[in-house]
Amino acid sequence: MSSFLTPLPRSTRTWLGVVGVLSVLGLWTLLTWPFFVERSTDREAVVDAAGEPTGKYIETVRETRRALVNPPALESPMRTFAKAAEVDLPRHVWASSKRILLGFFLSILLAVPLGVAMGLFPRFYALASPLISFLRPIPSICWVPLAVIWFGVDLGQKLAIIFMGSFAATLLYTIEATRRVDANLLYAAKNLGASNRQLLWRVLLPAALPNILSGLKVVLAICWTCVISAEIVGTQLGLGSLVWQGMEKSQTATVLVGIVSIGSIVFVMDRAFTLIERALLPHLHTGEERA
């Protein structure tokens, strides 16, 4: 049983992660590698001297190399990476990242204090929880028509969609983190003469912070899921916009560039967030470091 719970050394974790990513890339390559030769019938319309089609077709049997999964269902990694070079990816990444981070911070700014207050005051929670339950399942794309009317198509509309898509989750994680704080810690501090302000800043928030940060890491990924709906209108720059353009133009490679980029950015941001977490809460990671 102990082997299930023993933390892995960092080097092992890194290698396992690399193996995981390479396995997916390998599987992707395998699925799209042209292993087979398949015979297919090509049709060519016959036109007369004036260029008018005659209604006759010349059918030729052509041998084409086929993969297990072929375009448009799935493009190969090579074609996807080639497409990434074509579409000026850094500008799209930068445009989306700016919007996501602004929306994410806006969400933190409003939802974290509110969540702490709701976690602390059961009456306040009882008052607001039906509203949160109502807001939580609404997909971010539902806000698009309203956000366009309320905020236009500039940054405000995009921030509003990211905010609406992430606010309820941020709030819930914060409420849960606040409620999980051991009440004995609060009683002990109170008995030692701590004021309400000290209780909040010196006991409650430091105790709730690890769970709040864990929640925010999930919320950051949720914000990225909103990028597709945020960038459906008003912009030609951004990874969400790139995915829409790929869909409209029937270009699977462009869609895959958007998907792979979003996944990669979330991975990098997740790692960055873990570093911030380690810096803020070094005491929680000391055992892990040793391992």
Next chain:
Amino acid sequence: MTLRSFSRRRAHVRRLAAILLLACTALLAPACGDAEEKQTIVYAGSAWFGHAPAWVGIQKGIFAKHGFEVEQRSFGASSFRVNALENGDAQFASLGQVAMLSAMAADRRDFYWVGCQNNAPGNEGLVAVGGIKRIEDLKGKRIALPQTSSAHLTVALLLEDAGLDITKDVTVIPGTDATIPDILAGGDADAGITWEPHYARLVGLPDSTLLATDEDTSIYKQFGTMTGPDVICASRAWVDADPARAKKFFQAYWEACVWCRDHPDELVELVAKHLGKTEPGEREAVERTLRRIQWTSWADQADVMSTKRMLGQAKAAAGLLARLGMIDKEPSFLDWTRLDWFRAE
């Protein structure tokens, strides 16, 4: 935890698991049943009036009369309908020609372009606000439009005729067909273009000027068609499995088109009811749009699908799409057609 309470809890968990299993079975059973039912022909459509022949064919029993059972499923975007045809979720569909040409340019060969069921010029227009009265005045301005659509092509052509380049002289604000009037109303664009039913809202904006419609483009002047007309496409696998059956089916479909042409008043009632637009104002808007749609027949297709009409128009549209960088290459779209069905008659 005592042994008794542990066993009681385990019994609880088992009971709960059994209930969940039963619930899942109950939910999945109808779906399994569907697979065993007789195969119906699925039409991929949306709420646009161009799908009316399929609604008529189903509701007036025209398909049933010819021995076909047809069901409509909604796929919002034209590109989704191409996917549906290719992966077998639908057997035939009406979609915007721009989406069809884009799919052809991406070398997607699992569908046929069968024909065109209508021509509806005048249902798409470029509207400006803020005192702009001429297309020439749009230089340096923002134009809201649904990207890679007929409206995109219409604007590109209108600007070209006015000596402007859509890629250099204006800023394109992308939007969906429904959001274009809101973008203009919110002051985020100086002009906008969309099609019915949202076009009526666009024209109705305060202090707006209708600069031009798709009837003012060079494509309309040369071929008498919309910039990106509706087209009828079919799943290649379904057609190739039994070409005679497919041909018979499309003859039934165009019989429904002829019904649309011959029963304009009844058609308004049917469409208004189908779309739930029965309030007086809404019904009039439906009627206004439908009156502008010219329905074609099966016999018309030989002329419609000729270089003088849709094939010529498609060549011009494909060339423009490639020039604007919306598609990678001009597709040889004739190879996707089934002109043998019409030319042989």
